[in-house]
Amino acid sequence: MRIVFAGTPEVALPTLEALHASAHEIVAVLTRPDARVGRGRKLSRSPVAAWADEHGIEVLTPAKPREPEFLDRLRELDVDVVPVVAYGALVPPAALEIPRLGWINLHFSLLPAWRGAAPVQHAVLAGDAMTGACVFQLEAGLDTGPIFGRLTEPIGPADTSGDLLERLSIAGALLTRDVVDALADGLLQAEPQPEDGVSLAPKLSVEDARVRWADPAFAVDRRIRAVTPAPGAWTEFDGARLRLGPVTVDPEGPALEPGEVAVSKRAVHVGTATDPVRLDQVQPAGKKPMDAAAWGRGLQTAKPSLV
Known part of the structure; x- marks a missing residue:
C-alpha cells in the first residue's frame, strides 16, 4: 500500500x-x-x-x-x-x-x-x-x-x-x-470501543510536575515517575528550583515532617505525609544533575526543607 x-x-x-x-x-x-x-x-x-x-x-x-x-x-x-x-x-x-x-x-x-x-x-x-x-x-x-x-x-x-x-x-x-x-489483505475489521471505562489524559504541565510533599509517599513516588523525563519533577529549595529524579520510598528512614530534609553520609531523605523518600539524583538550578548524597553534604542550611 x-x-x-x-x-x-x-x-x-x-x-x-x-x-x-x-x-x-x-x-x-x-x-x-x-x-x-x-x-x-x-x-x-x-x-x-x-x-x-x-x-x-x-x-x-x-x-x-x-x-x-x-x-x-x-x-x-x-x-x-x-x-x-x-x-x-x-x-x-x-x-x-x-x-x-x-x-x-x-x-x-x-x-x-x-x-x-x-x-x-x-x-x-x-x-x-x-x-x-x-x-x-x-x-x-x-x-x-x-x-x-x-x-x-x-x-x-x-x-x-x-x-x-x-x-x-x-x-x-x-x-x-x-x-x-x-x-x-482486507482481513481486518475495527471493533467499537467500549462505552464504559472512559478516562481522559490531558498534557501534564510544569506545575503538575511540582512535587507535593504533603501527599503520601506512594503518591510522591508516582508523580515523580509519571513526569520523568518530561516535563520533569521539581521542588523548591532555598527559593530556587531543584529538579528531582525518581525516589525510593523508605519505611525505615527517619521520621520527618512533609518537605523536611534529613542528610546523612550516604543518603538524603525527605518527609511526606507517610513514610520518607530517599532522593537519588537532583539538579540544582543552573547546574548539571548530581548524586543527591553529594548535594546533601554541601548544604549549609541548618534545617533544610523542600517546598
Whole structure:
C-alpha cells in the first residue's frame, strides 16, 4: 500500500522504521514544522523529518493539516492509509476522508482508558498496574474511533513514563505494521470501543510536575515517575528550583515532617505525609544533575526543607 506516515517526536520512529522495512511504500511523511529549541533557539527539524531527510522521502510540514495546499498534495499522492504516531495536531475531516482506508492511530493506552495527549504519564500517576497500546481508526472525536488491534504491557513499580513509553513504542510499531498488513489483505475489521471505562489524559504541565510533599509517599513516588523525563519533577529549595529524579520510598528512614530534609553520609531523605523518600539524583538550578548524597553534604542550611 501507499503510505503517508504522520508523526513528530522520537517515539514515532520505531513505527516509521517498521513500516519502511515492510512491503508497503512510504511516499511521504507528515510532521510538525521546524521549531526553535534549546538555549540558542536554533531552528530544528523534528526527529521524523530528520529521518525522512536521511532516507530521501518527501516531508510535509503544514502549519495546520487543513491547509488547502496540504490537502491537495495528499490527494496527489494517491494514499491508501495514513498511520499516525504522536503527530501533534488535530486532523480535520477534510483530511481524514482522503486516504482510501483513512487514518489509523497508535495510541499508548488501553482505550477507552486515558484518551488524550499524555496516556502513559496518567497511567503511572494513577498507579495503574497494566497499560498497553491500541491502533484505532482516527475520527473527529478525541481518540474515540473503533479499534483494529491492541497489546498489553505491565507497569513495574520503578517504571518511569520514559521507560514505559520506550517499551510501548517498540511493541506498538510491530502492532501497527501488522494492522497495516491485515488492512492491505482486507482481513481486518475495527471493533467499537467500549462505552464504559472512559478516562481522559490531558498534557501534564510544569506545575503538575511540582512535587507535593504533603501527599503520601506512594503518591510522591508516582508523580515523580509519571513526569520523568518530561516535563520533569521539581521542588523548591532555598527559593530556587531543584529538579528531582525518581525516589525510593523508605519505611525505615527517619521520621520527618512533609518537605523536611534529613542528610546523612550516604543518603538524603525527605518527609511526606507517610513514610520518607530517599532522593537519588537532583539538579540544582543552573547546574548539571548530581548524586543527591553529594548535594546533601554541601548544604549549609541548618534545617533544610523542600517546598
